[in-house]
Amino acid sequence: MPRPRSLAPAQLASAALTVVDRDGLPALTMRAVAKELGTSPMALYRYVTDREELAALVVEQVLTAVDTSPPAGGNWRERAAALVHRMRRAIGGHPAVTPLLPAHRHRSPTVLRWTETMLGVLTDAGFAGTHRVVALRALLAYTVGAIQLEHLGPLAGAGTTTMAALPPADFPYLAATAADARLVGPDAEFDAGLDILLRGMDDGG
Missing domain, CATH: 1.10.10.60 (Homeodomain-like)
Known part of the structure; x- marks a missing residue:
């Protein structure tokens, strides 16, 4: 043999x-x-x-190609957003892998380095203790969840079209919102959602 x-x-x-x-x-x-x-x-x-x-x-x-070095310049929200976008660019090319990230983040040297850098950004912004824990988890949840939605349930997909056609008498808010959703591109959706999250974290800090 x-x-x-x-x-x-x-x-x-x-x-x-x-x-x-x-x-x-x-x-x-x-x-x-x-x-x-x-x-x-x-x-x-x-x-x-x-x-x-x-x-x-x-x-x-x-x-492995994700840049995990601290972003230069900008306030903490801009630096945190830069790190999130680096992750999104890498995962976006292989969306089927997204569900593996939460379960294997502790085994990936890149995720560990990215997390360390993000924690440094949060620490500089005044996050500490359990508040820093929740802030990090919120950013991870948004990153993974938004990428899954973008590829599995995109606003330009059939699901949005179906909801936009619902009878307004029964679903006035859902039908109107779905109609508006078809005007939002994936980058604009991701950026706006991340901005809402980061501003909310800043207000709560």
């Missing part, structure tokens, strides 16, 4: 990401990734213990 060829972690991550981008997150299995690499599923266990470890590699593969 020929000896199985060696695989670098980057090869595993790249193959796994290809599977997710092409077939969706449920398709991420050891068997599917092995097929993508042209090897056997058992060969992958030389490098990862299970699907969860494989998923962590995918997260880092997507985020």
